[in-house]
Amino acid sequence: MNPTDPIAIDRRMAIKWLFAAASSLTLMDKLHAGDEAPLPQFEAGGYGLDSNLLKTYKPGEVWPLILTPTQRRATIALCDIIIPADNHSPSASSVGVQDFINEWVSAPYSWVGSPNSNHAEAKDVILYGLDWIDSESKRRFGASFADLISSQQHAICDDICYTATAKPEFKKAATFFSKFRNLTAGGFYTTPVGMKDIGYVGNIPLASFDGPPPEVLKKLGLA
Amino acid sequence: MPIITASKTQPSYDVIVVGSGAAGGQTAYTLTMEGAKVLMLEAGRSYDPVRETPMFNTPDQAPLRGSNTPDKYFGYYDSTASGGWDIPGEPYTSASNEIEKQFWWWRARMLGGRSNHWGRISLRNGNYDFKPKSRDGLGFDWPLNYEDVAPYYDKVEMLIGVYGTNEGLENTPNSSPGVLLPAPKLRANELLAQKHAKKIGVPVIPIHRAVLSTKQDADNVPQKLHPKNAKAQRILAQAMRERSACFWATDCGRGCSIKANYQSTTVHLPPALATGNLDIVTNAMVREVTLDDNGKATGVICIDKTTGTLHHFKARVVVLAPSSAESVRILLNSKSARFPQGVANSSGLVGKYIMDTVGGGLGGQVPLLESLPLHNEDGAGGSHAYVPWWLYQEQKAGKLDFPRGYHIEFGGGRMMPNSNTATNIDRFTQGSYGKEFKADARRYYGSMVGFAGRGEMIPNDDSFCELDPTVKDKWGTPVLKFHWKWSDYELKQVEHMQRTFTAILESMGGKASRPVAPGIKNIEPGGKIIHEVGGTIMGTTARNSVTNQWGQTWDVKNLFITDGGPFVSNADKNPTLTIMALAWRASDYILGELSRGNI
Structure with missing residues (x-):
């Protein structure tokens, strides 16, 4: 962007102003902390209210990533158990879903996705699960999850893949697996190969919008 | 977008318009196209959808795959810049600790305001919606009828471009023939x-939305909207030709770089600026309306948010269009010996009867x-x-x-x-x-x-806003405290x-x-649907309302409100189209009163 560009100047000013405002806000909060309701507040450490929407971001660029090398290995292995390569598309780890999960676990926000979620708690579930799955692997098969053979990995995942039927001793791990599968799916299907796999064919300019094709109308009983 | 700094403004204008969204945009458009000299003040930064919209960006290019976060409540690619429920240094408070009695206030601090991200759903109020009390005894009637507004609905729809069909259903008005653009075919789940x-x-x-399903008729629409005004016709025709039809991709909430949907920044402001009659100052946060000894508005005092400096801008007429609650805040903060409870508040009704959807x-x-x-x-x-x-x-x-x-x-x-x-x-x-x-x-x-x-919510005595007695924003201006009850x-x-x-x-x-x-x-929290209206309700007398049917305050005849503040009911129809229709109508009235020398 050209430095004399009026928009660029506005952006810089806006960012400067954001930083300046942070301290006075804290004071404001204290002023009415006693009798006022805690309305949701501006959160530090994120990308802010006015980030550049055109830029391509990489995990780790805005906030530091916190997974240890051991947790990362388990993450990659789990991603590919959930979304392995098949004849439609490659595996989740081959398109970097593990980096998205790392970015997600490391996010500085009080919630991500839904304001009803509690990110600190959700993050603890993931961290707990990554550690659990390695200890369970060692207990059952004497090696980390990432080093197990496929049948051993499946033996563990079969016990935790569905919260509704998981045995009591696996309930907590099943909650983890469910959350982790959501993250893997969300991370994978938002990539170009994931979008193609799931059958999304939009995001391209069209000369006209013709509605559903005849074969769709027929299938729906609308033809 | 040509934006000027405060130091480049004229000593005085015909009209100051506070706010640049749907209400401010429509007001400034109508006034400048008919020759009035207008200064527009926007509390947020400059914003250009043509250059800033992430049109085809995919979630994997965004932090957290574009997930909603406290910084971007509606997802990373939502066009809202420098805005949200909570803005650093610009707090508001709630009178209650109970969640269901709290009000959420969305503010978009950017040129074009919330018109950049809105859903573009453009539904007309019908006959019933302007006379709700007469039908069921609840709330208030408007001091006008559907027939008063219908010509302005037609004009706004022709100007911004609205697709849809006329179905002739009860209290769901048809547009005049030729006004609507073709409705797109329904999707599988809709069918x-x-x-x-x-x-x-x-x-x-088919729904009505402000999206160009085809190019507008730039050869004929301008003369319908601006009869006997060759300059306005020429400027509008050019502006219409610069808008492309929808290419059937990308979510409207991101904004639209090809100008296929309505946002103030692509539809109202370019022609208004092309008249040469509009100056815009951004990062200009209006604090109060100033008055002369006779109680007539002389202008506004605003804060340059980038420097903290105060400016006093002057005009013959002041129009508030910064959003209904922000208008309330400005009025209540404009205290004087003549108006100790805030300007235009002799009725005591400023801040009362706020509604959401x-x-x-x-x-x-x-x-x-x-x-x-x-x-x-x-x-x-x-x-x-x-x-x-x-x-x-x-x-x-x-x-x-x-x-x-x-x-x-x-x-x-x-x-x-x-x-x-x-x-x-x-x-x-x-x-x-x-x-x-x-x-x-x-x-x-x-x-x-x-x-x-x-x-539709029924207005009630327990839903209102007032100035917080202690909390101020970072520039020392008292903030709003909300009371809310379903x-x-x-x-x-x-x-x-x-x-x-x-x-x-x-x-x-x-x-x-x-x-x-x-x-x-x-039920969603109050304010969450971002359809907040009321707070400066219109009516038939200075005792029962803050403004008349043209948004003209009873107490100060050259002070107007053209945002959702004067709404006395909030029909299920999304309010933006009605805000624009009433803003155009009010602006016609302002032009008439100015030329008659009445204000």
């Missing part, structure tokens, strides 16, 4: 709902929509169909346990995947993973349908909504994701 909801008496019809929702899964042949459903970047309120007769016959209506908006289809895609489908898949999960993801993608009810009317309505959604889903062979929840559990 399926249309076919099956009919069996239970629920009409699914009643929001309820429920979704479900429809097996018929599983594994459909691949096809592109992006469409017009928003819904193509909706259900207008359809139970007027049942309500009149006393068969419903709540007053007023709601319309139904749809979500679903084979939209661009986001971070929620293929999540929480265990209940259908029994926890599949691996290749089986990938097959399940393909099967269930596009088979979820969501319904959102948008209903009544049984709204809670019963939200329960009815959910029963309807369940019935529609079942008619389609689907199943709701959960049972009907009590109203208080399902």
Whole structure:
């Protein structure tokens, strides 16, 4: 962007102003902390209210990533158990879903996705699960999850893949697996190969919008 | 976008317009096209959708796959810049600790305001909506009729470009012939709902949205909108030619770099600027309206947010259009010996009767929509169909346990995947993973349908805002404190909504994701639908209202309000189109009064 560009100047000013405002806000909060309701507040450490929407971001660029090398290995292995390569598309780890999960676990926000979620708690579930799955692997098969053979990995995942039927001793791990599968799916299907796999064919300019094709109308009983 | 600094402004203007969104944009457009010299003051930064809109960006290019966060409540690619529920240094407070008594206030601190991200749903109020009290005894009647506003609905729709159809349904007005652009074809889930909801008496019809389904008729529309004004016709024709028709991709909430949808920054401001009659100062936060010894408005005092310096801008007329609650704040902060309770507040009604839209929702899964042949459903970047309120007769016959209506908006289809895609489908898949999960993801993608009810709230004495006695913003200006309360009317309505959604889903062979929840559990918080109106209600006398039917304050004849503040009811119809129609009407009145020397 050209430095004399009026928009660029506005952006810089806006960012400067954001930083300046942070301290006075804290004071404001204290002023009415006693009798006022805690309305949701501006959160530090994120990308802010006015980030550049055109830029391509990489995990780790805005906030530091916190997974240890051991947790990362388990993450990659789990991603590919959930979304392995098949004849439609490659595996989740081959398109970097593990980096998205790392970015997600490391996010500085009080919630991500839904304001009803509690990110600190959700993050603890993931961290707990990554550690659990390695200890369970060692207990059952004497090696980390990432080093197990496929049948051993499946033996563990079969016990935790569905919260509704998981045995009591696996309930907590099943909650983890469910959350982790959501993250893997969300991370994978938002990539170009994931979008193609799931059958999304939009995001391209069209000369006209013709509605559903005849074969769709027929299938729906609308033809 | 040519924006000037405070030091480059003229010593005086015909009109100062505070705010640059739908209300401020329409007001400045009408005034400048007819020759008035206008200064527009925007509290946020400059913003240019042509250069800043992430049109084809995909979620994997954004932090957290574009997920919603406290910084970007509606997702990373939502166009809102420097805005949200909470803005550093610009707090507001709530009188209650109870969640259901809190009000959420969305502010977009950017040129064009909330018009950049809005849903573009453009529904007209009907006859009933302007005379609600006469029909059921609740709330207030407006001091005008549908017939007073109808010509302005036509004008606004022709100017901004609205697609849709005329269905001739009760209290769902037709536009004049030739006004609407063609409605896009319905998507698979919309067609399926249309076919099956009919069996239970629920009409699914094409929605009206401010998106160009075709190019506008630049050869003929300008002379209809500006008869006998060659300059305005020429400028508008040029502006219309610079807008492209929708290319059936990308979500409208991101904004539109090809100007295919309405946002103030692409539709109202370019022609207004082309007249040479408009100056815009951004980062200019208005604090108060100034008066002369005779009680006439002389201008406004505003804070340059980048430097903290105060400026006094002057004009013959002041128009407030910064959003209904912000107008209240400015009026209450404009205290003087003549107006110790705030300017234009001799009635004591400034801040009273604030309303939002009643929001309820429920979704479900429809097996018929599983594994459909691949096809592109992006469409017009928003819904193509909706259900207008359809139970007027049942309500009149006393068969419903709540007053007023709601319309139904749809979500679903084979939209661009986001971070929620293929999540929480265990209940259908029994926890599949691996290749089986990938097959399940393909099967269930596009088979979820969501319904959102948008209903009318009855104004009540417990929902209002006032100045907080202690809390100030970072420039030392007192902030608003909100009081909020839903009544049984709204809670019963939200329960009815959910029963309807369940019935529609079942008619389609689907199943709701959960049972009907009590109203208080399902209703969205006050303010959350971002349709807040009222607070400076219009009426027939200086005792029962703040303004007359033209948004002219009773107390100060050259002070006007053209945002949603003067609304005395909040029909289920989304308020933006009516705000623009009334702003155009008020601006015509201002031009007349200026030329007659009355203000």
